Amino acid sequence: MLPFEERKRDPFITEKAYQEYLAAAERMFTDTRFAEDREQIKKDKKNDPAAARRVSSYRSMIFIEEPWVRYSSGDALEGVRERVKYAFEDLQRHKEAFPENDYKLWEPDAYYYIMMLMSWSVLFNLPECLDILIANISRDPEDGEDSFIYALFSALGVHDFPGKQAGLLHEDPYGMLYDSLAGSKEDQQRAMKAYLKRWYKSKAIRGCYWRERHSFKPSVHLGYWAFETGLLTVLNDLDDSSYRDMNFYPRDMVDYCKEQGWAKEVRERLQAMRGKQ
Incomplete structure (x- = not known):
């Protein structure tokens, strides 16, 4: 090593x-x-x-x-x-x-955890873990509903998760990625680059407990990663060449997912699920 x-x-x-x-x-x-x-x-x-x-x-x-x-x-x-x-x-x-x-979507930390765990379930090809994550998210409307989370779960074949018409709880920064989903792959790739530039400075990330640890308590620093960019790169089969070397992009995790054949497997599995609907 x-x-x-x-x-x-x-x-x-x-x-x-x-x-x-x-x-x-x-x-x-x-x-x-x-x-x-x-x-x-x-x-x-x-x-x-x-x-x-x-x-x-x-x-x-x-x-x-x-x-x-x-x-x-x-x-x-x-x-x-x-x-x-x-x-x-x-x-x-x-x-x-x-x-x-349970995780409450209005909390920036909980929202980040949900995004991270969802991303790991895809990037490490662990679809069985998605149900565990879903069971840990509050369904109480008082705890928040969110269109982006709904869209991501829907893309992963989970169609009974609430929030389709809810709007975004954390517009900054997640609105960038949410809005790009309706566009072409080129639109999504441009949005990814802009998102990675904005991510660490955004309002939602500023509200997370682990931010800035590297400067005031490096012994408990976790690392800074926008894992959801890897999730969407794999799900939507995006060309990451324009942003793969940017800060916060989990490049090695995405590459590993592709090398193992999981990226293709995930997309084929989800396509098959859509075909059965």
């Missing part, structure tokens, strides 16, 4: 942050407070339900952040994919234990 500084994908990630997250993930298995066992969670809920929910939520978050950091740090993608699979499994564990916990 190459030295850390040579292999890392995010320019701001540090080896200390990488090691911190590997250690944090290991603690989730060894520290008895962070139970994986369902029966232990039931006991914890009975004794102190609020505390049990907090530690369960934290465990779930760590297992989502870990593959994120591993990708930023340049880990081999087959290993990152295995950690993504476990992140979904643990998210399912958390939902089963605390069904009242």
Whole structure:
């Protein structure tokens, strides 16, 4: 394996942050407070339900952040994919234990997580994980409905997700990509480039907990990625040559998806689903 500084994908990630997250993930298995066992969670809920929910939520978050950091740090993608699979499994564990916990679309962090997890399910060819994600999103209109999320789920064959006429909860920056979906591939490619230029400065991303960590707390920096640009590149079979070297584009993840034959497989599977409607 190459030295850390040579292999890392995010320019701001540090080896200390990488090691911190590997250690944090290991603690989730060894520290008895962070139970994986369902029966232990039931006991914890009975004794102190609020505390049990907090530690369960934290465990779930760590297992989502870990593959994120591993990708930023340049880990081999087959290993990152295995950690993504476990992140979904643990998210399912958390939902089963605390069904009242869910992602609310009006929250910038929750919206980003939904976009990221949806992207991973496609880029790592894990369609079975999409149902886990959907189960973790609130369907209460009070928690937000969104036309872009609706459009993405619809493109992935999920047609009962609400929000078709809802408008956009986070116009800046997601409106750029949403508006481009009605255009040609060339329109979408131009929009992708403009989006990547705007993404980090946008209102929604400014509201996320992980933004700017590289400058004030680099030891817990996760990496900066607009994973949804990879999702749409694969789904819509876009030529990424005009933006593949731009900051925040998950180029290696997209390339890996194509190399494995998954990009074509995903599109063919979705085309077959549309043909059955």
